[in-house]
Amino acid sequence: MALTAKLDSKPNNSLWADTAECFESKSQFADSYDVAIIGGGFSGLWSAFHLINLNPNLKIAVFEAKVFGFGASGRNGGWASSDYPVSRSRLIKRHGLYRTNSLFNALISSIDEIGSFAQRFAPQSHFTKSGTVTFARNSAQEKRLSKSADELHIWKSAEELSHLIRVSDARGGLFNPECATVNPMGLLHGIFEYLKSRKVDLFENSFATPIPSGVLVNSQSMRANVVIQATEVYGAAGREFIPLYSQMVTTEPLPADFWDEIGVKERFTFAEGSHLINYAQRTADNRLAIGGRGATYPFGSRLMEGKEYTNSVHQNIRQLARKWFPQLENVSFTHAWGGAVAITRDWEPYIQFDIKTGFGRLGGYAGDGVTMSFLAAKIMANLVVGNSSELTNLHFVNRKIRNWEPEPLRYIAVNSLVKLSGVADREEALTNRPSVVSKLIAPLILR
Numbered sequence: 001m002a003l004t005a006k007l008d009s010k011p012n013n014s015l016w017a018d019t020a021e022c023f024e025s026k027s028q029f030a031d032s033y034d035v036a037i038i039g040g041g042f043s044g045l046w047s048a049f050h051l052i053n054l055n056p057n058l059k060i061a062v063f064e065a066k067v068f069g070f071g072a073s074g075r076n077g078g079w080a081s082s083d084y085p086v087s088r089s090r091l092i093k094r095h096g097l098y099r100t101n102s103l104f105n106a107l108i109s110s111i112d113e114i115g116s117f118a119q120r121f122a123p124q125s126h127f128t129k130s131g132t133v134t135f136a137r138n139s140a141q142e143k144r145l146s147k148s149a150d151e152l153h154i155w156k157s158a159e160e161l162s163h164l165i166r167v168s169d170a171r172g173g174l175f176n177p178e179c180a181t182v183n184p185m186g187l188l189h190g191i192f193e194y195l196k197s198r199k200v201d202l203f204e205n206s207f208a209t210p211i212p213s214g215v216l217v218n219s220q221s222m223r224a225n226v227v228i229q230a231t232e233v234y235g236a237a238g239r240e241f242i243p244l245y246s247q248m249v250t251t252e253p254l255p256a257d258f259w260d261e262i263g264v265k266e267r268f269t270f271a272e273g274s275h276l277i278n279y280a281q282r283t284a285d286n287r288l289a290i291g292g293r294g295a296t297y298p299f300g301s302r303l304m305e306g307k308e309y310t311n312s313v314h315q316n317i318r319q320l321a322r323k324w325f326p327q328l329e330n331v332s333f334t335h336a337w338g339g340a341v342a343i344t345r346d347w348e349p350y351i352q353f354d355i356k357t358g359f360g361r362l363g364g365y366a367g368d369g370v371t372m373s374f375l376a377a378k379i380m381a382n383l384v385v386g387n388s389s390e391l392t393n394l395h396f397v398n399r400k401i402r403n404w405e406p407e408p409l410r411y412i413a414v415n416s417l418v419k420l421s422g423v424a425d426r427e428e429a430l431t432n433r434p435s436v437v438s439k440l441i442a443p444l445i446l447r
């Protein structure tokens with residue numbers, strides 16, 4: 001018997017969770033399933049979605065240890081983007097042009113497929129595909145961004161940029177049309193309801209572990225021919241991935257005259273082209289939701305809830321928002337939260353399925369998982385039913401994951417990177433020249 005889900009519990013402290021509907025999950029397990037999925041985030045739910053669409057006869061269950069959307073899927077910045085954690089030029093060097101193009105084509109199609117789903121089944125996700133802008137606020141950023149313009153990333157002069165967004169000290173920026181803005185919890189809820197309507201069993205408060213014959217859930221064993229582990233950063237990391245914390249804040253809903261001054265009329269996502277990652281969106285209810293990195297990596301890759309609330313990082317993000325938009329001076333910030341993302345040594349995701357044992361796992365999206373989890377889950381579902389296609393031949397499918405360095409090397413290297421990213425940004429803001437420090441940190445992560 002599974003525990004009964006607490007229907008009124010919020011999965012986390014995000015704005016999305018605060019304003020979301022509750023999930024009404026099942027409480028009675030069956031004795032056996034064709035496919036048991038562990039983890040109730042995007043990877044788990046999209047895996048069930050693709051599987052049930054490939055084979056409607058499959059008996060599928062999803063087991064979530066806490067509540068659906070507890071993890072990064074219910075906490076993220078809502079960028080459904082074609083971004084990939086490794087740059088296009090580095091990917092071409094690693095895997096060749098053809099395979100790199102196949103990956104980006106698959107990511108772009110995935111955004112549109114998520115959009116079609118959202119339109120029919122998740123209107124509460126407020127899916128809006130209107131691109132993304134990365135702006136430069138000093139000449140070092142301007143040089144770096146304008147140099148990386150390509151057919152997908154179109155350089156806009158300061159004057160052109162001002163028609164899209166008005167940020168202080170803006171010197172132009174890149175516009176990429178292949179990105180959508182979502183309320184991630186709204187999207188997750190739409191997938192959840194869809195799966196319920198397709199008779200997939202969905203369980204909360206169900207801590208699951210793979211065992212040879214299936215899964216052990218809250219001390220009850222269940223047979224399953226296939227087990228998919230979709231626990232991302234919550235899985236046993238060993239040295240295969242590290243957790244890095246990303247944090248977010250949101251303002252109260254902002255009045256129309258604020259947005260008239262700022263722009264972002266079409267609700268595209270936006271960020272500054274700094275070394276330390278940051279990301280923002282205008283929410284459907286007209287708040288500014290903005291996030292960024294900066295929290296230190298925990299020794300031994302241990303997950304530490306306290307890191308989600310690193311006050312100095314939340315403070316830095318609020319300050320960054322006010323630097324971009326001085327009009328925010330007297331505006332209240334209503335929510336502050338955070339979560340961890342899983343990063344492999346080469347910053348690429350993994351999708352592994354062993355047909356002999358029936359065990360599969362997927363993850364390692366390094367902060368670009370909203371679109372990627374859809375694609376990874378689609379590939380996983382195809383592997384499970386035995387389909388082979390261009391997607392199942394993408395370069396990261398069934399690859400061996402390279403280990404991170406042992407501690408304390410890992411701790412020293414990753415935290416140096418986090419610290420030096422901030423130093424590099426301050427150096428560029430001061431000198432207006434590309435940072436010397438940034439040249440030193442690039443090889444640290446092989447990104």
Ligand SMILES: Cc1cc2nc3c(=O)[nH]c(=O)nc-3n(C[C@H](O)[C@H](O)[C@H](O)COP(=O)(O)OP(=O)(O)OC[C@H]3O[C@@H](n4cnc5c(N)ncnc54)[C@H](O)[C@@H]3O)c2cc1C
Pocket residue numbers: 038039040041042043044063064065066067068069070071072073074075076077078079080081206207208209230231232233234235246247248279291338339340341362363365366367368369370371372373
């Ligand atoms: C603050 C923040 C901002 C981000 N912004 C973006 C963004 O704008 N765009 C983007 O593309 N990506 C973003 N990401 C990353 C993205 O959210 C993740 O890559 C993605 O949601 C991962 O989905 P998932 O389903 O694999 O993992 P999760 O959503 O973490 O789901 C895993 C689930 O497994 C459950 N679980 C763990 N162990 C067990 C167990 N033993 N039994 C049962 N259940 C278990 C957990 O409770 C959890 O709910 C962000 C992440 C964070 C933290």
